Amino acid sequence: MQMLSYTSRFFEEAYKIINKVYYNDELPMAMITLQSSPGSFAYIISKKIWTDDENKYYEVNISPEYLWRETSALLASLAHEMVHLYCIENGIRDTSRSGVYHNKKFKDEAEKRGLLISYVDKAIGYSGTKPSDEFLDKMMEYGLLGEEINHFRMSPQHTDPSSTSKPKKKSSTRKYVCSNPSCSVTVRATRDVYIICADCNMPMVKVDT
Helix, strand or coil: CHHHHHHHHHHHHHHHHHHHHHHCCCCCCEEEECCCCCCCCEEEEEEEEEECCCCEEEEEEECHHHCCCCHHHHHHHHHHHHHHHHHHHCCCCCEECCCCEECHHHHHHHHCCCEEEECCECCCECCEEEECHHHHHHHHHCCCCCCCCCCCCCCHHHHCCCCCCCCCCCCCCEEEEECCCCCCCEEEECCCCCCECCCCCCEEEEECC
């Protein structure tokens, strides 16, 4: 389906951009998959399990049940798994307990790549992941925050007729319009800002999107 091919291309392009920005294109290419995994936002297979007969590749999976999340959060999840790939490639033991517990080595490497890492609990450690403003600025610069993915795979919770809770996607960016009614200038930002329209020298006003 077209929406699935769009989503695959989006994450493939995002992988290339994050690799360029934070790893100087030194990470190996990986197979980006969209396979059901309702227990996690994303994961990486620590061995190269894909091949095209000439090369072998790691698998990085994005769970389609969580595509309803903000694009900024989806990109942070992809970047999270790319940190694991970097650690695998460089012999850094960033997890334990069969890859479940994220230790401070993971936290240190992730925070070098624009992610904000928090301690969750004693089971999974430093696994809480959010994008920093710097990360969002880079993703905006490369055009990855302009559109939101508007589809996701329904989990049993969502297909239950008695369930009234449906995830609602929020925009990753803020939209600003010139306060001059006759001006059509609009801009987007990754956080709240105070800006002036260069055409009218009038303040830009944030609007709901």
